[in-house]
Amino acid sequence: MTDKTKSPIDRTWDFLCSLKLTIILLLLLAVTSIIGTVLQQNAPAAEYIREYGESNYKLFVSLQFTDMYHSFWFIGILALFSVNLICCSIKNFPRVWKFVREPMLVASSGILKGSANRTEIETAEAPAEAARHLSTVLKKEFGSSTLTEADGKLYLFAQKGIYSRFGAYITHLSILIVMAGAIIGNLWGYKAYVNIIEGTSTDQVVSRSSREPIDLGFTVRCDDFDVSYYPNSMRPKDYNSDLVVLEDGVEILRKRIEVNDPLTYKGITFYQSSYGPAGNPILKLQAKNNATGETADVTVQQGRFAQVADGYSVAVTNFVENDRNFGPAAGLIVSDPAGKQSAPFPVWQRFADLDTKRNGTFTFTLVSFDMPQYTGLQVAKDPGVNIVWLGCFLMIFGSMSAFFFSHKRVWACIEETPKGSQIVIAANAHRNQPGFALAFEELQQKIENDFKNSSQQKEG
Amino acid sequence: MDSNQLFNLTTIVYFAAMVIYFIYIASRNNKIALAGTLVTLLGFLMQTAALGLRWYESYQILGEDGRAPLTNLYESVVFFAWSTVLIYLIIDYKYKQRTIGAFVIPIALFSMLWAQMSLHAGIDPLVPALQSNWLTYHVITCFLGYAGFAVACGVSIMYLMKIGKEEKHQGDQPMGGILGLFPSTRILDDLNYKAIMVGFPLLTLGIITGAAWANYAWGTYWSWDPKETWSLIVWFIYAAFIHARFTRGWVGRRAAWLSIIGFAATLFCYLGVNLVLSGLHSYGSGG
Numbered sequence: 001m002t003d004k005t006k007s008p009i010d011r012t013w014d015f016l017c018s019l020k021l022t023i024i025l026l027l028l029l030a031v032t033s034i035i036g037t038v039l040q041q042n043a044p045a046a047e048y049i050r051e052y053g054e055s056n057y058k059l060f061v062s063l064q065f066t067d068m069y070h071s072f073w074f075i076g077i078l079a080l081f082s083v084n085l086i087c088c089s090i091k092n093f094p095r096v097w098k099f100v101r102e103p104m105l106v107a108s109s110g111i112l113k114g115s116a117n118r119t120e121i122e123t124a125e126a127p128a129e130a131a132r133h134l135s136t137v138l139k140k141e142f143g144s145s146t147l148t149e150a151d152g153k154l155y156l157f158a159q160k161g162i163y164s165r166f167g168a169y170i171t172h173l174s175i176l177i178v179m180a181g182a183i184i185g186n187l188w189g190y191k192a193y194v195n196i197i198e199g200t201s202t203d204q205v206v207s208r209s210s211r212e213p214i215d216l217g218f219t220v221r222c223d224d225f226d227v228s229y230y231p232n233s234m235r236p237k238d239y240n241s242d243l244v245v246l247e248d249g250v251e252i253l254r255k256r257i258e259v260n261d262p263l264t265y266k267g268i269t270f271y272q273s274s275y276g277p278a279g280n281p282i283l284k285l286q287a288k289n290n291a292t293g294e295t296a297d298v299t300v301q302q303g304r305f306a307q308v309a310d311g312y313s314v315a316v317t318n319f320v321e322n323d324r325n326f327g328p329a330a331g332l333i334v335s336d337p338a339g340k341q342s343a344p345f346p347v348w349q350r351f352a353d354l355d356t357k358r359n360g361t362f363t364f365t366l367v368s369f370d371m372p373q374y375t376g377l378q379v380a381k382d383p384g385v386n387i388v389w390l391g392c393f394l395m396i397f398g399s400m401s402a403f404f405f406s407h408k409r410v411w412a413c414i415e416e417t418p419k420g421s422q423i424v425i426a427a428n429a430h431r432n433q434p435g436f437a438l439a440f441e442e443l444q445q446k447i448e449n450d451f452k453n454s455s456q457q458k459e460g
Numbered sequence: 461m462d463s464n465q466l467f468n469l470t471t472i473v474y475f476a477a478m479v480i481y482f483i484y485i486a487s488r489n490n491k492i493a494l495a496g497t498l499v500t501l502l503g504f505l506m507q508t509a510a511l512g513l514r515w516y517e518s519y520q521i522l523g524e525d526g527r528a529p530l531t532n533l534y535e536s537v538v539f540f541a542w543s544t545v546l547i548y549l550i551i552d553y554k555y556k557q558r559t560i561g562a563f564v565i566p567i568a569l570f571s572m573l574w575a576q577m578s579l580h581a582g583i584d585p586l587v588p589a590l591q592s593n594w595l596t597y598h599v600i601t602c603f604l605g606y607a608g609f610a611v612a613c614g615v616s617i618m619y620l621m622k623i624g625k626e627e628k629h630q631g632d633q634p635m636g637g638i639l640g641l642f643p644s645t646r647i648l649d650d651l652n653y654k655a656i657m658v659g660f661p662l663l664t665l666g667i668i669t670g671a672a673w674a675n676y677a678w679g680t681y682w683s684w685d686p687k688e689t690w691s692l693i694v695w696f697i698y699a700a701f702i703h704a705r706f707t708r709g710w711v712g713r714r715a716a717w718l719s720i721i722g723f724a725a726t727l728f729c730y731l732g733v734n735l736v737l738s739g740l741h742s743y744g745s746g747g
């Protein structure tokens with residue numbers, strides 16, 4: 001049939017099944033994907049306008065280039081790609097399934113005469129015995145063989161690696177599974193973020209795409225956040241957050257998360273991603289009354305006053321973690337019971353006694369400080385992710401079996417002769433013919449030697 | 461001796477191997493070809509030792525934070541050279557077509573030269589995002605895949621050089637000259653395909669391990685960033701190659717060109733994205 005005589009439906013079907021379409025789509029995807037790697041995606045409009053001008057920006061928007069991987073045309077190509085994959089599998093699968101359902105147990109004369117890999121052996125053994133003998137020799141290479149009797153001859157058939165015929169289909173199916181997993185994740189999952197200040201908790205996160213709040217359905221508290229550094233350097237080695245999951249005020253789960261080690265609860269995963277300062281530092285001071293020698297511990301946050309003793313209070317005007325290599329330092333002012341404020345004076349954590357020289361009512365010492373931080377978490381819910389991994393696993397498995405294994409078959413026809421029997425052996429593989437030709441030569445040697453040896457044993 | 465010196469020595473040995481392969485092509489003496497392979501093997505063993513040594517040194521320098529030497533551009537370029545030589549040696553062992561060495565060893569040599577001469581070779585501690593075993597799996601699979609494509613590209617160039625002359629060549633006597641020494645075009649074409657068959661599943665694994673890692677560290681297995689997208693572009697190109705070959709019989713010239721284009725895309729994915737596109741983006745965001 002020529003194309004002209006086919007109905008449009010048939011022609012559409014052929015087009016959707018065709019491998020030409022596959023190749024065109026693969027190359028089209030390769031070429032169009034480049035756009036999004038050159039043009040920044042999802043940037044603010046102002047940035048495109050500044051870099052490319054107003055009219056180009058309008059063009060980009062109309063072609064959906066600024067978010068091209070989610071554009072109608074790109075998703076359209078992916079959809080056509082999936083249809084192609086499905087149609088082609090529907091068309092070709094029955095042919096492959098036939099290999100399983102109806103193996104060719106009796107070799108056609110075409111195979112026996114025309115195979116590239118064939119050999120003939122004469123033996124003194126009777127056909128039945130020769131068949132048994134041959135099947136034991138084949139067993140090691142091909143597994144057990146099937147014996148069939150037809151038109152007065154015996155036929156043997158054995159095969160190996162039939163699953164490799166399915167490799168391509170498993171691979172193709174796996175691609176669809178990955179896409180399905182991605183769609184599920186997009187429809188029923190979300191990507192969000194949340195910043196939690198140490199010591200506080202939240203039961204909402206913010207969607208990354210819509211910036212809308214999302215209810216978690218439980219509460220997450222951050223007890224502590226830490227950055228650890230590599231020795232003698234300011235390179236961060238790790239960020240950790242101590243997270244606690246609470247439901248109705250009851251602690252359910254507790255975990256110290258770090259980059260590359262998230263926490264998951266009820267399908268929602270919290271990833272350590274950033275951190276930052278949250279409010280002014282909190283200082284622990286010790287105040288010693290110079291007259292009585294009594295000491296008092298004072299905790300004060302920068303910018304606030306805290307009571308010391310006897311109506312005196314202290315405030316922190318500024319704080320630095322490292323004052324010219326002298327370590328942490330704070331500027332303090334003291335307010336007396338009458339409300340009169342002193343001039344600001346410094347204290348250093350490393351030089352505790354320095355403040356005695358000031359001769360104030362109290363001598364202050366900087367004991368420790370705490371910089372409150374927030375921990376920045378990425379939050380993801382992705383019900384499709386395991387489907388994606390299943391697809392990935394099948395893809396590896398399927399492509400390995402499609403590429404590196406082939407379906408190998410061997411047939412034998414055993415015919416009675418006056419001297420015993422004549423055996424014709426033929427074999428083929430559906431891929432890697434040269435490799436199989438070598439393997440067949442070895443097999444042929446082995447069979448010939450085996451038959452020769454057994455006949456010598458009998459004679460001897 | 462430290463690993464850096466051993467890498468320098470490896471580079472010199474690869475240079476010697478390349479020279480020997482060139483002499484072989486000029487002299488057509490099979491003993492010289494064997495010497496080329498042995499010298500390549502020597503270089504490979506030295507490089508393997510140097511990689512092990514660098515791994516060990518990372519523990520000496522960083523204490524418990526030591527790690528496999530696969531974490532920055534320098535280390536990846538060195539590992540790429542190693543993978544390429546590994547795949548070449550396997551092909552050499554199986555097919556004994558030694559002229560291929562003259563086209564593949566230079567790829568490893570130039571990688572080593574570039575790494576040793578202009579990349580930062582210090583062993584630095586890792587930023588938190590890179591502290592993951594997935595990184596190791598990801599880099600190993602990706603780079604073995606890239607190496608397969610590099611070999612395919614070298615073989616394709618040989619194919620294109622030879623086929624042009626072969627078609628003009630008249631008569632029955634075998635072709636003379638350097639090209640006469642090349643493996644037959646049939647073998648070259650087959651090797652192109654075989655190297656891609658090895659590279660493609662490895663790249664697939666590389667993309668998957670990368671996605672698994674991204675998911676583990678950030679909660680998104682795919683975010684269409686330029687690097688990810690380019691690896692997918694490379695994947696599409698070689699998938700097209702494989703299908704064109706399996707069922708439409710694309711062999712010879714077209715297959716060779718597709719293989720070269722695929723490797724160009726691979727190189728861009730590996731280097732171009734960092735050197736060209738990130739420049740673009742930092743310009744874009746930095747104003």
Ligand code: HEM
Nearest residue numbers: 018019022084085088092168171172175399402699706707
């Ligand atoms: C990405 C989308 C893909 C599409 C649309 C696609 C489509 C096709 C089509 C139409 C065929 C012909 C089937 C036949 O004649 O039996 C085919 C064959 C094949 N495909 Fe794919 N394919 C895709 C991806 C892949 C991938 C990623 C691999 C490998 C990892 C692969 C491996 C194969 C193999 C091995 C065959 C040959 C089948 C055989 O000879 O039995 N395909 N593909």
